[in-house]
Amino acid sequence: MSKETTNELPLYEVFIRSKNGLDHKHVGSLHAADAEMALTAARDVYTRRSEGVSIWVVKSTDIVASSPEDRGSFYEPSDDKLYRHPTFFDLPDEVGHM
Amino acid sequence: MDSSDWELEELEAAFQEKVGAEKRIEPKDWMPDKYRQTLIRQMSQHAHSEVVGMLPEGNWLTRAPSLKRKTILMAKIQDEGGHGLYLYSATETLGISRDEMFEQLHSGKAKYSSIFNYPTLNWADIGAIGWLVDGAAITNQIALCRCSYGPYARAMIRICKEESFHQRQGYEIMMTMAQGTEEQREMAQDALNRWWWPTLMMFGPNDANSANSAQSMKWKIKRQSNDDLRQKFVDATVPQAEFLNLRIPDDKLKWNEERKHYDFGEIDWEEFKAVVKGNGLCNRERLQARVEAHDGGKWVRDAALAYARKKESRKAKAA
Numbered sequence: 001m002s003k004e005t006t007n008e009l010p011l012y013e014v015f016i017r018s019k020n021g022l023d024h025k026h027v028g029s030l031h032a033a034d035a036e037m038a039l040t041a042a043r044d045v046y047t048r049r050s051e052g053v054s055i056w057v058v059k060s061t062d063i064v065a066s067s068p069e070d071r072g073s074f075y076e077p078s079d080d081k082l083y084r085h086p087t088f089f090d091l092p093d094e095v096g097h098m
Numbered sequence: 099m100d101s102s103d104w105e106l107e108e109l110e111a112a113f114q115e116k117v118g119a120e121k122r123i124e125p126k127d128w129m130p131d132k133y134r135q136t137l138i139r140q141m142s143q144h145a146h147s148e149v150v151g152m153l154p155e156g157n158w159l160t161r162a163p164s165l166k167r168k169t170i171l172m173a174k175i176q177d178e179g180g181h182g183l184y185l186y187s188a189t190e191t192l193g194i195s196r197d198e199m200f201e202q203l204h205s206g207k208a209k210y211s212s213i214f215n216y217p218t219l220n221w222a223d224i225g226a227i228g229w230l231v232d233g234a235a236i237t238n239q240i241a242l243c244r245c246s247y248g249p250y251a252r253a254m255i256r257i258c259k260e261e262s263f264h265q266r267q268g269y270e271i272m273m274t275m276a277q278g279t280e281e282q283r284e285m286a287q288d289a290l291n292r293w294w295w296p297t298l299m300m301f302g303p304n305d306a307n308s309a310n311s312a313q314s315m316k317w318k319i320k321r322q323s324n325d326d327l328r329q330k331f332v333d334a335t336v337p338q339a340e341f342l343n344l345r346i347p348d349d350k351l352k353w354n355e356e357r358k359h360y361d362f363g364e365i366d367w368e369e370f371k372a373v374v375k376g377n378g379l380c381n382r383e384r385l386q387a388r389v390e391a392h393d394g395g396k397w398v399r400d401a402a403l404a405y406a407r408k409k410e411s412r413k414a415k416a417a
Contacts, residue, residue, distance in 0.1 A: 027256075034406035037406075044176075
């Protein structure tokens, strides 16, 4: 996304699992020469107070993202499929919680 | 009005409605150019402040009075560096590169908080900075946790979690000194005397003179006005000074029963303007130290990159 990045170290996005049982979550980014250094830097920048048990780093340029402008048409296929939601089905109260 | 103007107006209206409904703006969403520019300016200056903020404290690393104080101060300074990185990273999502931001700082085009252009003359200054400067920063940053721009708000939340340690370690230094020998108490008072007014300046010009405030409030970049935040800080800090048995250097400082707030004296705005313009006590020294650190680290970045490329090409050859 940056205009002029030729002199910069590559940008990595950082994802952290704060404890086992939880998903990795995006926390920010940093510049590093390679993936190994990105991991070490991510540890120093984003987990100074034991915020993580596992770190992923991904080169920002390797991330493929959907664009907000297509939001309408991109998600449209699911808009007319209300039967995918449990509330679509009317069941009598006698059935109890289902 | 041609169709593109009309389209722009519609986009802007939709944007304002989204902001008004407390929906967050994310990097790839459409935003008015001015919103983007305002954020780039504010966030990069915030990042620069964190980074330059390491310098006055670094002055005392080798002279901290004990190993305990030294390790705590190192951890605090490392945090400030980390905060700068969170903020640079968040600012880059707006389309400006890290190098461009550094260039703006180093050339003097971008500002940083003028509080860091004051010198740290005695050890109690480290206490006063943690207590007052970080205290004021927290007051500002808590309001920014609800900023309309997602990456900025998230960086602020992360920063606020860590700032509390900074303020408490500073206050503890002040407590220790205020309860120490007469000489130590005088050092604590001297630090408070010198840091009080510059700290109040951190909240920026009075609302009536703050050019960008109204638009920023409308866009929910800013959630509370400069004067409101300043008042909040004063109200919270006066009792803390009383507990230390130190005197805040303001003859007009007085509890106003009607307003339920403290009244306080007028800031020396001439001094404020002079420091912002670059004529504070340490402006040149700070910028020079920053530029030297960046230039001095160039060979490390170059070497790391060369090594990464070499490893990459070896891997390619082996494959």
